[in-house]
Amino acid sequence: MMHTADLLKVFAAHRGDAIVISGRGGKHWIEISDTVMDIPLGDPAMGGHAGFGLGLALAQPNKRVVLFDSEGDILMSLGQLPTIAEQAPANFYHFILDNEVYATTGGQPVPGSKLVDYAGFAKAAGYPTAVNIAELDDFKRQLPGLLATQGPVFASLKVFPEVENTPIGQRVRWRKRGADKVVRDLRGALGAQ
Amino acid sequence: MAEAAALSPETVMREMKKNGVTDIVWLPDSETNWLYLLMQADPDLRLVGVTREGHGCSIAAGLFAGGRKPMLLIQNTGMMESGDSIRGWLMGLNVPIVLMVGYRGYTRHGVNTDTAATYTERFLMAFGLEFFLVENDGDSDRISTAFALAEKTQRPVVVLVGDEYHGFNR
Numbered sequence: 001m002m003h004t005a006d007l008l009k010v011f012a013a014h015r016g017d018a019i020v021i022s023g024r025g026g027k028h029w030i031e032i033s034d035t036v037m038d039i040p041l042g043d044p045a046m047g048g049h050a051g052f053g054l055g056l057a058l059a060q061p062n063k064r065v066v067l068f069d070s071e072g073d074i075l076m077s078l079g080q081l082p083t084i085a086e087q088a089p090a091n092f093y094h095f096i097l098d099n100e101v102y103a104t105t106g107g108q109p110v111p112g113s114k115l116v117d118y119a120g121f122a123k124a125a126g127y128p129t130a131v132n133i134a135e136l137d138d139f140k141r142q143l144p145g146l147l148a149t150q151g152p153v154f155a156s157l158k159v160f161p162e163v164e165n166t167p168i169g170q171r172v173r174w175r176k177r178g179a180d181k182v183v184r185d186l187r188g189a190l191g192a193q
Numbered sequence: 194m195a196e197a198a199a200l201s202p203e204t205v206m207r208e209m210k211k212n213g214v215t216d217i218v219w220l221p222d223s224e225t226n227w228l229y230l231l232m233q234a235d236p237d238l239r240l241v242g243v244t245r246e247g248h249g250c251s252i253a254a255g256l257f258a259g260g261r262k263p264m265l266l267i268q269n270t271g272m273m274e275s276g277d278s279i280r281g282w283l284m285g286l287n288v289p290i291v292l293m294v295g296y297r298g299y300t301r302h303g304v305n306t307d308t309a310a311t312y313t314e315r316f317l318m319a320f321g322l323e324f325f326l327v328e329n330d331g332d333s334d335r336i337s338t339a340f341a342l343a344e345k346t347q348r349p350v351v352v353l354v355g356d357e358y359h360g361f362n363r
Contacts, residue, residue: 045251045285051243083252
C-alpha cells in the first residue's frame with residue numbers, strides 16, 4: 001500500500017502542464033500545488049468526479065487532464081466507465097485512490113473491498129489501458145509510461161486509509177476556494193469567459 | 194383557432210443551434226429517436242450518451258468548466274433520480290445549463306395516472322429550479338428564454354417537454 005501524500009509527490013514531478021482534479025487526494029495535493037490549473041472541488045456529489053474529468057478532458061483535448069478519483073466514487077457510478085471508454089478522450093488519466101473504506105465516515109469497508117479488481121472493471125468497460133498498482137516503487141516505475149500512453153488511461157492505486165472520525169463541523173477545512181470559484185478561475189484561465 | 198404543430202425535432206435542433214449548444218449529454222427519452230438522428234447527423238454537435246441521468250450532471254459541469262456549452266436531454270424520471278447530482282454538480286458549481294426534460298405522464302388537464310408527472314413540478318419547486326413548459330412548436334421560443342435565464346442567473350434551468358407522446362416525433 002502507498003501513502004496518498006507520497007504518491008502525489010511522485011506524480012508532481014511528472015505533472016507537466018496537466019490540469020489536475022485532485023479529488024480524494026485534494027488535501028495533500030493542495031500542499032503541493034494550488035494554481036488555477038488545480039481543481040479541488042471537494043465532494044460536490046459523490047460518484048461524479050469521473051464524469052467531471054471526462055467533460056473537462058473532452059472540452060480541452062489539447063491539455064492532459066488527470067483525476068484522482070476513489071473506489072467508493074466509481075462504485076457509485078460504474079456506468080460512467082463505458083461512457084468514458086466510448087468517448088475515448090486521449091488526454092484523460094483516471095487514477096483512483098483505493099483505500100478499501102469510506103474514510104470520511106469513519107472507515108467502514110466498501111462492499112467487496114477485498115474482492116474487486118478495479119482495473120478489471122475499467123478494461124471490461126472498454127478502457128484501452130488499465131492497471132492496478134499497490135506499491136510506491138511500482139508506481140514510480142510505471143507512472144512515466146502511463147502518462148505517455150494515449151488515454152483514457154485507468155490506474156487503481158492502493159493507498160492506506162486516512163480515517164476521519166471527528167464530527168464534520170469540527171474538521172479542518174483545507175480548501176482555500178469554493179468549488180464554484182475553482183471552476184470560474186479555470187474558465188478564466190482557459191479564456192472561456 | 195388553429196392548433197399549433199406538435200413540437201418537431203427540427204424546432205428543437207434549431208433552438209439548440211441558435212443558443213450555441215456544443216454538446217448534448219443525454220439518455221434516450223421515450224420518443225427521442227428522430228431528434229437523435231438529427232443530432233447525430235450534425236458534425237458540430239457532440240453527443241455524450243450516459244447510462245444514468247445523474248452522470249450527465251458532472252459530465253456537463255466538466256464540459257462547462259472547460260469552456261463548452263452543454264445541454265442535458267433526459268426524462269423526468271431520470272431527473273428525479275439525479276437530485277443530488279443536480280444539487281452538487283450543477284447548482285453547486287453555478288453551471289448555467291438548460292435541461293430539456295421529457296415530461297412523462299403530463300396531461301394538459303392535470304388529471305394524470307403516472308406518478309412521474311405527479312412529482313415532476315413538485316421536485317423542481319423543491320429544488321428552486323426555474324422551468325418552462327413547451328407543448329408544441331408554438332411554444333418553442335421558451336427554449337431560448339430558458340437559455341437566457343440560465344445565463345443571467347448562472348443556474349440550471351429546465352424546459353419540460355409536455356408533449357412527450359408526440360414531442361420530438363413525427
